[in-house]
Amino acid sequence: MALYVLALTDTPLSAWTVGAHRLESLQHDGVHVVFERRAASPAVTDTELREQHALVLAIAARTRAILPARFGSLIEKRQLTALLRRHEADVRAALEQVRDRVQMTVRVTGSAAPSPSAPVVSGALSGRDYLERARLKSSPPLPRQAQRVLSAVQPYVVSERREPGAGRLLGTIYHLVDDSQLADYRKAVGKRVPGVIVSGPWPPFAFSPQLW
Amino acid sequence: MDDSEKSLVDVLDSLLNQGVVLNADVILALANVDLVYLRLSALLCAADRVLPRKTA
Numbered sequence: 001m002a003l004y005v006l007a008l009t010d011t012p013l014s015a016w017t018v019g020a021h022r023l024e025s026l027q028h029d030g031v032h033v034v035f036e037r038r039a040a041s042p043a044v045t046d047t048e049l050r051e052q053h054a055l056v057l058a059i060a061a062r063t064r065a066i067l068p069a070r071f072g073s074l075i076e077k078r079q080l081t082a083l084l085r086r087h088e089a090d091v092r093a094a095l096e097q098v099r100d101r102v103q104m105t106v107r108v109t110g111s112a113a114p115s116p117s118a119p120v121v122s123g124a125l126s127g128r129d130y131l132e133r134a135r136l137k138s139s140p141p142l143p144r145q146a147q148r149v150l151s152a153v154q155p156y157v158v159s160e161r162r163e164p165g166a167g168r169l170l171g172t173i174y175h176l177v178d179d180s181q182l183a184d185y186r187k188a189v190g191k192r193v194p195g196v197i198v199s200g201p202w203p204p205f206a207f208s209p210q211l212w
Numbered sequence: 213m214d215d216s217e218k219s220l221v222d223v224l225d226s227l228l229n230q231g232v233v234l235n236a237d238v239i240l241a242l243a244n245v246d247l248v249y250l251r252l253s254a255l256l257c258a259a260d261r262v263l264p265r266k267t268a
Contacts, residue, residue, distance in 0.1 A: 005234055044228075046220065053223045070231035083234060105222060172225070199222050205230035 003080060004038040005073040006055050007203075010095045011063035018058045019051070026077070028084040031091050034059050041072040060203045065099035067091070067208040087211045094209045098176065101158060102201035104185060106173040108146040108165070110195035142170055146196050149189060156185040161206050174206035 006023070009032050015024045025034045036055075042048040049071065056068045075083075084091065142150070150173065159176040177185050182201055189198050 005232075008232060049223050049227050050220075052227055068226070068231045070233050071227035073232070073234045075234050080234065105225070107221075174230075199219075202222060202226060205226035208230065208232040210233040 001037040001039050002074050002076050003033070003035040004041065005033055005035045005069040005075060005080065006052065007034045007059045007069055008032070008067040008091060008095070009034060009059065009063040010065045010099075013059070013062055018055055021051075021055055023055065023059070028081055029088055031084055031088070031095070033080065033084070038074060041074045044071070056203050065095040066203050067094055067098065068203045068205050069208075083211050087209065090209045090211065094207065097159065098204040098207055100179050101176050101204060102179060102182060103204040103206055104153075104175045104177050104182075104198060104200035105202065105206075106146075106150065106153075106175065107197040107199075108142050108170045108173070108195060109168050109197070110143055110170060140170065143195060145193050146170075149193055149196050149198070152188040152190065153185050156181040156188060159207065176204060176207050177201070 003026075009025075010030065012027065012032055013023075013025045013034060015022065017023070021036050023034055023036055025032045027033075042052070052071060056066070060066045060068075141147075153175065156177055157175045158178060161174040163172045163174075165171045175185070177200075
């Protein structure tokens with residue numbers, strides 16, 4: 001049977017059971033891979049997704065540094081070992097970055113703030129103008145109330161990743177926050193702000209490396 | 213948006229869009245989950261309508 005990978009961590013973990021799932025781990029050069037033996041990937045359903053999320057939370061509760069795997073990460077042991085050998089430095093650096101830290105997620109919905117006008121150019125666009133237009137198109141300015149929330153929490157953010165949204169979702173901002181700063185981060189968020197949805201703490205899904 | 217729906221949005225986003233990618237097969241396998249993302253988008257839009265709007 002192949003290994004259904006749930007997370008990478010730097011903590012040795014003995015096999016244990018969570019509900020109907022038997023979790024095991026294998027070690028490669030100090031990186032511990034937590035997995036379940038499976039013949040196939042689970043189907044993409046609400047139930048399976050929630051179950052996997054619960055398993056990741058169970059693993060996170062036992063370790064200080066966790067890099068959760070994407071849903072459907074079924075892999076043969078030999079492939080996994082080769083992958084870890086090839087990306088050892090990236091994995092170690094990522095584990096170091098997330099140790100004793102959690103992810104907070106900020107989603108901004110609504111209508112985009114008026115965009116600063118892109119340079120008006122007659123004729124062919126220069127490379128610089130083209131890139132500027134592309135930047136404005138892919139990440140339009142966020143509404144003022146969202147910008148206020150982001151500024152307020154900034155002192156407590158160790159690292160940030162932004163993803164552009166689509167439609168009413170204007171963008172998602174992922175923050176990596178020290179465990180010790182979480183209370184201050186939440187305090188800085190303050191009261192509920194229309195169009196700004198803050199959730200967490202979560203395992204640092206958005207700060208996990210791509211290894212393939 | 214209640215806590216359970218908010219949590220579902222994060223579960224969908226985290227597991228389908230984030231996390232360590234170990235092989236390209238995962239990307240391909242998840243390429244047909246548009247329906248899941250449609251649901252995520254619908255949930256977010258619902259949240260936007262339900263949350264109180266800023267008064268002028």
